Amino acid sequence: MKKATGKTAGKAKSTADDVDAYLAKVPEPARTTLGEVRAAIRSVVPAEATEGLSYRMPAFHYKGALVAYAAFKNHCSFFPMQASLTDEMQEELKGYRTSKGTLQFALDKPLPATLVKKMVKRRIAENERRGKR
Template sequence: MLNMIKASTFDEYCKHFPLEIQEKLVQLRSAINEIAPEAKEAISYGMPAYKYNGKPLVYFAAQSKHIGFYGTPSTHVAFEKELSGYKRGKGSVQFPLSSPLPISLIKKMTLFKLKELQNKAQVNP
């Protein structure tokens, strides 16, 4: 990251970046909100974070050359084939700033994690 950004809201976080990166961050936020409108938005670990029933749903962060998307390891394992063209970590993927965001894939990953959290809540109410 460019340095740990001091922000308490998405809008404060977003304003630290050039307009073209802000646009991608807003796209990402909109995709998550479309899939999980009941998720709570916050800043956690210095980046935008979404929680569902108090549990981590997804996180993301702008970097100098990419946007990091963190959907937890189980989500990344489930989408291993679709993510194979991107640089990845155990629970992270890097979407290059030089390319359009794969919004459809991001929505699918968010929905997968949302359903996983909903299923766990039903098993452990």
């Protein structure tokens, strides 16, 4: 994966280096947890995908917004950037707190890599189907 730039809400450029800086500021155990989520995402995104900050959160873009993740005081969150995906995968997400477009998980327990990969692959397929750039 290249360190290509992505755009943030303020249209400033950000890079994977910015994600590294974000993660460096996250206290343990959430830093390790998010690192595992990031690795799972990176393992399935196309080489053309970009990584950067979006709305001050680590995010990946591929033919449009793909997924994001972040640490908060009492939990971590995964954002599939397609609100209906959490509804569509309701059965698989039973043990997690969900809301429209958000999946929350413990600071010290990353989402299973297989689940992250499945959600990312679905998002990739959705963006390709829609023909986003």
